[in-house]
Amino acid sequence: MAWSTDAAAGSSPSSSIPISYKYDVFLNFRGEDTRTTFTSHLYTALRNKGIKTFIDNGLKRGEVISRALFKAINESRISVIVFSENYAASTWCLDELVEILECRESKGQMVRPIFYKVKPSDVRHLRGAFGEALAQHELDFKHDTITVRRWGAALSEAANLSGWPCMDQDESRFIKRIVNEIADQVSNPELSLDEIRDPLMVTAIDLIPSPPSVLQVIWSRPAEGHLKRANVVAEILATHALSNPEDNHWILKPPTFIESNLAKEKYDSTSHYLP
Incomplete structure (x- = not known):
């Protein structure tokens, strides 16, 4: 079941620019899909490389935790989004994604998606599991369609960014490449990831x-x-x-x-x- 939107993502974010960052990388991912597998390995590789990385280690959701996560996003130099099969089913992932893109717009935060065993075109055009998830959100949030359309627009926007597709390949080699590119960006901030890549x-x-x-x-x-x-x-x-x-x-x-x-x-x- 396909789902589409013409809505623009996000509201007008703050124009303030932080002088320094608390974290080099913020990881945005669907816990039940990759927490104990791919994302865990990526997080370990980043930390072993000396890259300060924020990960939500199974915190119970609530207003206080939500504020803490959004604060971590704003204090990160780079956000890495791990798109996986059930990513769009999580409203928390989608809320974080919207905040990440607002930081990209207002603070120039680097944002790079990883397409973990999903097609970038499915995320971009809201097809397959992504379209089905957004359609379900429309039913669940009948009185807040603006938020649902914002989520859909954010998915499409993020999928258009330069990223790393991972379908059937050596994951250890794939993670090493990602970590090397991020390490280059952290140590040479005058180079964008697009230049490094x-x-x-x-x-x-x-x-x-x-x-x-x-x-x-x-x-x-x-x-x-x-x-x-x-x-x-x-x-x-x-x-x-x-x-x-x-x-x-x-x-x-x-x-x-x-x-x-x-x-x-x-x-x-x-x-x-x-x-």
């Missing part, structure tokens, strides 16, 4: 376990910010090499700047690797 960074992470490899940063010309960004990439990879000596079989070449028109046309505004 550009083809260069994904290539760097994917190449590391496959010896031997040579990575080279190529830019069309030394435009403003390119050298700084290349140096940040070099620092990230060097840090990985020091903390993971078993992976030190690859080499990072210095950034190369291509000045010819032909090279500019081929490489402009993109990053490439050379094996």
Whole structure:
């Protein structure tokens, strides 16, 4: 049963911007789906990496706990949403999601969804279990349809963000990739996760376990910010090499700047690797 909405998500949030964050990551997830499996493993991996992570460890729901959770969302640098089969059936998950997106709008909070064994398109278009859950909420909240439509709009909005799909793959490797990307963002806040997840960074992470490899940063010309960004990439990879000596079989070449028109046309505004 499909469910759709044209409603806009959320009300006008606060414009205040926190100077510092209490947490690096806030985890939003459906407890009965992933608490003791995927989310537990993700939380442990984040903590082991030194990333301050907030997780709701089975707290009993109530007004006080709700305020505490919303406070934790507002005090987090990054929110990670774990979409799973029964996620939309939880009104608490949906309320947290709305708050997360309001923080993204008002504070510039980074928000990244994980699609755990669900299709991003099902979340985005409110199909399958997500559409069925919203349809049930419409029946249960007949006198508060605005809230239900806000939930639906929030699901669609969040599913349009850059994220990590996980269907049938090695979960330990998948979690390692997520943690590495978040760690890069936390240690280099001037880089957005979108920049860290550009083809260069994904290539760097994917190449590391496959010896031997040579990575080279190529830019069309030394435009403003390119050298700084290349140096940040070099620092990230060097840090990985020091903390993971078993992976030190690859080499990072210095950034190369291509000045010819032909090279500019081929490489402009993109990053490439050379094996």
